Amino acid sequence: MDPVFVYGTLKRGQVNHHWLRGAAFLGRRRLGGACLYDLGPYPMAVPGDGLIHGELFAVDGPGLLRLDGLEDVPLLYQRHRRPLADGTLAWTYLGQAPQVAGRALVPFADWGSTPVFLSEPIAHQDPPLTVLAADRRTGVVQHLTPAELRRWERQGLQSLQVSGPGGENFLALAPTAP
Known part of the structure; x- marks a missing residue:
């Protein structure tokens, strides 16, 4: 099982949470070194000097590959292993700065x-x-x-x-x- 940090439509109560069916919820976490932007129907995190709020799940190998498909890796997002604020290493999906040019930050860096x-x-x-x-x-x-x-x-x-x-x-x- 791999820890996966999610911050948008994959969070509990959000439209794509069903993609994490069977994954164990490990709690709320924070990811430093990233900023969260509002792209309308979903957010995108990109490397930056911010701290974003999200949730951590334990995902099996096939589940991780399904998430890669949902996130359109490597075209829309890239999957990175990053340290969370509590020191946990987790996979997360990040975009690139040109993809969020002109977009607003998500208020309080917490989608939903x-x-x-x-x-x-x-x-x-x-x-x-x-x-x-x-x-x-x-x-x-x-x-x-x-x-x-x-x-x-x-x-x-x-x-x-x-x-x-x-x-x-x-x-x-x-x-x-x-």
């Missing part, structure tokens, strides 16, 4: 959800990630769908820089009221 800083964890399908906010508050980040995020819209939301357990820094939303 948003990292949200909370003082306490909420009941959620994913375990919370303990982080330190730039203002020195300790809390957790949980990745919320747009529907889940509506819970905090009335309180207002602001961007907040946080540091993860591996020292990686990224932006999250945070409710402005307790």
